[in-house]
Amino acid sequence: SQTIHQWPATLVQPVGSPLSLECTVEGTSNPNLYWYRQAAGRGLQLLFYSVGIGQISSEVPQNLSASRPQDRQFILSSKKLLLSDSGFYLCAWSVSGQGDQPQHFGDGTRLSIL
């Protein structure tokens, strides 16, 4: 069966510091991968998605970036965090090549910027 792992679960960072959140998927090949941010009382905001190694699409212009160095690894990064980057970050995967499949989510990272 497929599993998705995100870490860390919680992170407290000072303004201006760098960020690296990691997500890995097991039990499937060439998944579509996604990064979302969820703010309290608001829907999930799609940040990035990837349909293959090195292929990243950005949905929201901001100081975050994403990379996919391996087939089942997705990384969310920032060089300098802003206060507005606080939130709950979720990684998800879906079956590739089929556009009508559900996404499956990790347990998220709670990021607090001080």
Place this chain on the structure above:
Amino acid sequence: EDQVTQSPEALRLQEGESSSLNCSYTVSGLRGLFWYRQDPGKGPEFLFTLYSAGEEKEKERLKATLTKKESFLHITTPKPEDSATYLCAVQEGSSGTYKYIFGTGTRLKVLA
């Protein structure tokens, strides 16, 4: 503009008191409608996929239905462990990309 609206925002039920959650959507070409359950501090857990009007799916005390404009998640004789936020998402097919549009969810509290 593609949109997903869920109502009510919050719902309190007594144990055993059945009710329904609504998800209305506006998309140019629906490829799928998805229901998720999210517990506090956790990622959404997939429940159902619905593809076409008239389709129904069931799982334990939950039943999801779909029309051309909305979906309902019916909760029959709920228990306290059904307390969670329920999210609805749609995937539209016209753009050729794999983007999902989420509603803001319904926070359900079932009281013992």
